[in-house]
Amino acid sequence: MNESYIKDVLSKVKNGTMDDSEAFELLKELPYKDMGFANVDHHRMIRTGFPEVIYCEGKTCEQIRDIFVELVSRQEETKCGLMGTRATEKDYECVVKALPQAIYHKAARIIEVPYAKAEAKTLGSVAVVSAGTADIPVAEEAAVTAQVLGNQVSRIYDVGVAGIHRLFDKLDQIRQSDVVIVVAGMEGALASVVGGLVDAPVIAVPTSVGYGANFGGLSALLSMLNSCANGVSIVNIDNGFGAAYTASVINSKR
Amino acid sequence: MNESYIKDVLSKVKNGTMDDSEAFELLKELPYKDMGFANVDHHRMIRTGFPEVIYCEGKTCEQIRDIFVELVSRQEETKCGLMGTRATEKDYECVVKALPQAIYHKAARIIEVPYAKAEAKTLGSVAVVSAGTADIPVAEEAAVTAQVLGNQVSRIYDVGVAGIHRLFDKLDQIRQSDVVIVVAGMEGALASVVGGLVDAPVIAVPTSVGYGANFGGLSALLSMLNSCANGVSIVNIDNGFGAAYTASVINSKR
Amino acid sequence: MNESYIKDVLSKVKNGTMDDSEAFELLKELPYKDMGFANVDHHRMIRTGFPEVIYCEGKTCEQIRDIFVELVSRQEETKCGLMGTRATEKDYECVVKALPQAIYHKAARIIEVPYAKAEAKTLGSVAVVSAGTADIPVAEEAAVTAQVLGNQVSRIYDVGVAGIHRLFDKLDQIRQSDVVIVVAGMEGALASVVGGLVDAPVIAVPTSVGYGANFGGLSALLSMLNSCANGVSIVNIDNGFGAAYTASVINSKR
Amino acid sequence: MNESYIKDVLSKVKNGTMDDSEAFELLKELPYKDMGFANVDHHRMIRTGFPEVIYCEGKTCEQIRDIFVELVSRQEETKCGLMGTRATEKDYECVVKALPQAIYHKAARIIEVPYAKAEAKTLGSVAVVSAGTADIPVAEEAAVTAQVLGNQVSRIYDVGVAGIHRLFDKLDQIRQSDVVIVVAGMEGALASVVGGLVDAPVIAVPTSVGYGANFGGLSALLSMLNSCANGVSIVNIDNGFGAAYTASVINSKR
Amino acid sequence: MNESYIKDVLSKVKNGTMDDSEAFELLKELPYKDMGFANVDHHRMIRTGFPEVIYCEGKTCEQIRDIFVELVSRQEETKCGLMGTRATEKDYECVVKALPQAIYHKAARIIEVPYAKAEAKTLGSVAVVSAGTADIPVAEEAAVTAQVLGNQVSRIYDVGVAGIHRLFDKLDQIRQSDVVIVVAGMEGALASVVGGLVDAPVIAVPTSVGYGANFGGLSALLSMLNSCANGVSIVNIDNGFGAAYTASVINSKR
Amino acid sequence: MNESYIKDVLSKVKNGTMDDSEAFELLKELPYKDMGFANVDHHRMIRTGFPEVIYCEGKTCEQIRDIFVELVSRQEETKCGLMGTRATEKDYECVVKALPQAIYHKAARIIEVPYAKAEAKTLGSVAVVSAGTADIPVAEEAAVTAQVLGNQVSRIYDVGVAGIHRLFDKLDQIRQSDVVIVVAGMEGALASVVGGLVDAPVIAVPTSVGYGANFGGLSALLSMLNSCANGVSIVNIDNGFGAAYTASVINSKR
């Protein structure tokens, strides 16, 4: 289903080939599917260009499975991989019984249902740069999300500013990407340093890695919001998914 | 000055047509200009694609003027407008004596030194959407910045969610832009609503507009960081400039 | 027991048909029942129109059971359902042995002891509108509370602003209610959007749903307190009960 | 303008007596008036039952005057007083030249343009209860707002809990009101005490009155949000207007 | 050991009956006992009038036992009960083997080693007033501490302001005490109400009871710090011990 | 007016020598004086033992003067000095015209109306100990308040822990006081050090003296609330008055 479909219905009403109560039913019903516990948003592709992503935390594995099945039924329209974030292995086991093509990315905690055909959506390139080894789960959430949504991804991990020569060594690789995602906890300085060195948009992800006056990621968050480098925008603490989604939106408009 | 220039120097050293102390002097000196009170960063264009922007707050008007003059001397290399943000009218009066082509954008508090030639840089389109009339200064900072850096800008102001029909009335116009900047104070809900309705990247700017439990913009900032809509990234409170700069970086890669 | 009873005692003292030490004993004793671990407040109905509600967290299941039994002994005076919030299934098992008519609402974590007679209190209508599936426990606490206290309740769930067409589809239903409760976590934008669209009082309940810069519900709380829509008032984070109680007070005065 | 007007236009389109481009122009134009600097929201009455209220802070006195004039031109439709909050005497002087019927409430900082006719809207009664003399400006903002919007208002000031007998002395008067607004700074305890004593809805307004660990009203805000009394909902710090508006919405549904 | 002992040593040095190296050894060694893991402070009685109290959290039960034994060895000097706070039952079992006279106060989490003789220290009276049943553990920590240190204690529990008539019913009893301790969570309003009604010093203890915007007791803490009633001072969140200790210091000077 | 007066009225009603409407008028009117802008609380002396103290900030100098005059009319009943805190010199000039006996304490910002007669109330002794010279205004507010309310006051200023020998030099003087008030900003360590050295109750006043991570007195406040010394209770930031009032309450019970 897409925008032209809706326009078609409306023009049929206008020229009299469809009466308006019939049109109403079609249009009212289509944008989302009421599943009792959730309104699955098929309309999203029309509006934003990507299928709905399932946030698994707080849902039962049966609910997750059923939403996946509902989304797969229209995957052809999006030609895009489907995914669920913050998923446990138990969630995956439940989903894979119904959808054997499902894949579990453990470090990223993501369930993917790939769109395997030749005409799968392809976007641009994304570099995921992270500061320390403890930031890897968030970095992986970003990297896997970017892959599922159709980007080519480079992973540049453990290049925090305490040993800045490691970053410079990888700078050429980073500079070849269309969008750069920087994942860092503690003082989050990496975002500013990278932001000052590249000409691509930088999306910074503060992580809750650290202790004491880190206050659950607040230090990295404030640090990134106050970055002295330009071209840096921020997403929520630990929100690797959100950064990769935004990167995909940028690349999809290219 | 640009990347090829540096490569040229290095290759001359390699093939022996320039000795290395000469090369050192050229390269060491070029990236920035030490003005005593500031190191003007000509290297920035090479790294990030845009000339340095002057943050005027906390600088004397003479310092601002001198930095502008230094930047103008190399404006030909960037083919891009120059600008100073958070500038007062007094700052402008000081600058315009030295650079008569300078323009003052009062609501945005920006001094612009345009690059008027035909080959001026042109990027994509940016919509600046704001919630209330009190958000206009920040929105204007974004809009003028985007214009100076080479974008076409639509201004859609005073369409906050308390009267959401005003937003829907302008939705087509917003959807035609390559990047959307949403400027909102108070509860900042506009960012989520717009983020759910468009397929372009949304850059959200929380403003300090409000009182009481607004805590200087914290309410809008937290609201935007926790947006339930995807594709939304955030910049600092009241940082209209930063949002527009990021939008320009996105558009420059298009 | 009610207000006229107290007035009756006082007038008997005045006209000499009751001596004042007797009156003192009656009046002193009645307003609450000292149960050792708690002072059960029978006076509450006189003052506020509703029986005391038991906050179960931090009480033993025996204490909960005994308070229920005490309250049931005077349920005839209030003609209203009784309830305990934040109750576990274990609490319920303890209560239902003493009061077989008790019902457990699992999602809402509420034990209800209904007042089943024909003359049960009836108030107005309440719409409970929630943003996401993870907000449902709080929404259910509100919905069940409103029902127990005598309101007709419509549940409109999972209509968050990321897919705002789902909200518009349900708008007529929402507009038919006397009071609207909006339950939302993350950025809490739904409260402002609904507040701008209805002419009934809106009671907003921020939830602790979210992560990172959500800070345990602070983002939604500040967002709702700063709502640009008028007619919106707020209760504590996750306090679905409080919102429904307030709605009931509003409806009881109608 | 009202809901029936819109329905009338739509039915004319349906039966062919109005062509759809004409209807579009009528409907598109009507809901708000684009004044360049603001979109005046005539649609608000249809949606929420009250005319738009002007938040004067951050607007020039000419802008305030022009919005008042625009709103007065349709005051007949609402039969309700108009008002601007957070207004200075200078703002008033500007408005009263254009609208001689305008009144300035100094303590409340409100400009009122009354609707003087016999059929003026009348709602219910509102008690405004405040803790200390320093809370009076916020209390007056609430009281005047409630009056302008059509309520009968009792003012019960300086009855804070440090001398609680003053409150008990006024309790009968408070209990006779349909809605009770409690305005208190410092520790805000008055809201809980009143909430435990009345059967009407209580709207609590924390004020920024106090010093030190008051943190700009945070102490009273948190205190009220955590009230142990039921039936209490809260608005933003110092938001006397918001409380009275909510009270009016409650009373208008009566 | 007491002040006169020290003075005696010094005067012996002065008149030559003790040489100064001997005096040094006596004085240096006496004030505290180095137990390896802790320096037990026997000097405290001289300085502050009470024996050291053991804060058990974070100590092993053997360490707790050994400190108790050390303190008991000089209990005769203080003629005062000894106690350990935040103690578990396991800690108690360890202590009681070495000191069979030890008592465990479960709700208060206090181990007491009473001083049973006739000449035991007696101070004044303390009323412990608490708001809700969930505040009882903190209230009990205060009540038991006050008893152990020699005060007569009245417990007035569950008299929070939501049903303020319960408080007034107990007012005479409260007013007969030399010091009043008020223990309250949530909005902590009880401290201000009591503070306005009595002429004794009021020590307020905020508790972490509540949820949401309670923020671990912050709401009650700020509320009490900003009390509009005079004569109220505050101790740390959940610090029932500290309040009772302060009350004892006040009563010991009487 | 005092407690026996009220009892007298009540017994007259009982034995028929006063009819109850007359008694009602006497009792209703007496406890406070409604001055339009304020309810002056004559009842306070009965309840708390001290006359009402005027908080001058936010009141006009005429209001302050009128309240003083009202309080002086009954000063004979309290035999205690009257005072207004946070008063400006302008306030004083206004008061002294009506009450020539008024005194202005500039550093403390207090207006005093002394009770000069022989039978003036006398309480115990209070030591006011402060850390730095910048803390003196708050220390003076405490010292003057304690004097006005009838205490003997020792001032021990500028003895902060950075030069702790200054404190030890004054320790004997401090130890001779019935109550010790410690006034300190910055890290507020003085409260813990003094608390560990004396056997009198210590009332700690955090001040807003400092900068940066002082956050308006928060550092000293948290420091004092977490004091490792026992017997320390706290009042609000900069609340020298509150500390001295509490000290007076303690001393009045002696």
Add this chain to the structure above:
Amino acid sequence: MNESYIKDVLSKVKNGTMDDSEAFELLKELPYKDMGFANVDHHRMIRTGFPEVIYCEGKTCEQIRDIFVELVSRQEETKCGLMGTRATEKDYECVVKALPQAIYHKAARIIEVPYAKAEAKTLGSVAVVSAGTADIPVAEEAAVTAQVLGNQVSRIYDVGVAGIHRLFDKLDQIRQSDVVIVVAGMEGALASVVGGLVDAPVIAVPTSVGYGANFGGLSALLSMLNSCANGVSIVNIDNGFGAAYTASVINSKR
């Protein structure tokens, strides 16, 4: 590997005895070892004078072991002990199988791999002073780190300001150290007191020891940042390691 090695490679390139692709490979590879999950930073010794320290939290015990093995392979270059912080006993068991010389410091949670030879690095002396017994784990982290890195360490524990004579008794010992580390939770006053008494640099470590308004160490942190004593600098909450590392850097320059 050290600075002279790099200079040697560069001079070989200059005089033609090494071609530049060979030099590139040597230099690029050397500074760090890419282990897949981590980039081990051998370059650190050149830059900062100490080998990399392993932060074990969030790493698997196999990763920890492999990094230790890698670092040991070049331990000869640093002549310094190696260490991993925040290590569990399980981590140690894994490491000791590969490196039998490894030692586990339980209270400090540190794994040490000593450099046992005669020419081991020796620096200066460090005193670790702590306030209470609950601060010992952090104090031990500091003490063991200082030892491993080559310092002589004195431990002065349980000398908090509530019994300040214990501190004075140890003052001579503290004053003999080159650097003083002060570890304190609760109100952290010990840092200011020590800072005012010694002439060595003081490094303050706030701990999260405490409860209530301690807010996870915030009280001690703010207290120490606002210390009225000069010569005090601060590290993160509970960061005993960081304090000792900084002390070692200071001593290594001596």
Add this chain to the structure above:
Amino acid sequence: MNESYIKDVLSKVKNGTMDDSEAFELLKELPYKDMGFANVDHHRMIRTGFPEVIYCEGKTCEQIRDIFVELVSRQEETKCGLMGTRATEKDYECVVKALPQAIYHKAARIIEVPYAKAEAKTLGSVAVVSAGTADIPVAEEAAVTAQVLGNQVSRIYDVGVAGIHRLFDKLDQIRQSDVVIVVAGMEGALASVVGGLVDAPVIAVPTSVGYGANFGGLSALLSMLNSCANGVSIVNIDNGFGAAYTASVINSKR
């Protein structure tokens, strides 16, 4: 005056050449000078190695002048420059009349009274590195303090990480210093980057430079506290003086 002086007095008492009341007067009087408004701490030199520094904010210019005069009278004992921080030009004018040798450092807001003789104290070298031009006042406070106390100072300003090549260009100069002070506002990333590149102790000074989510320097403060680089310790926001004092203490022990 120095330590040997005190020992001399004590030995005279011991051998009977001075009687103890005379000794008492000498010793009691010497450590500080009671000036009424301040206790000038001559004892400080003995304890900490430097004369007292005057914090001018909140003192009158006469008080500042008198303290300077008092300190100059014993300057010979310290052989060190004297200084007052946070001084205004008006303060200076007052001081220079009494002490013509006084110098005013405008950017640093410091009054210096130099010790001009040949034997003036000399310590080591200090590099003051700052991020932006707006950080210069704090950087100058650090630089001038370090000079006055006897260090050689290099200033490396405007080398923030947004243009990190400027920092690398100055790295050799920074590395030659005994102590490095890093002054940065906004995100404060410079501290971590420098900390990873040098082997000297780094003292980080967060500044309040920035806006929005900077929260008065909180972002830089948290960033620096969470630095991933080792060897970095922190002082209070904007406390350039404190950093330089600490650097001087480190260098004085060298």
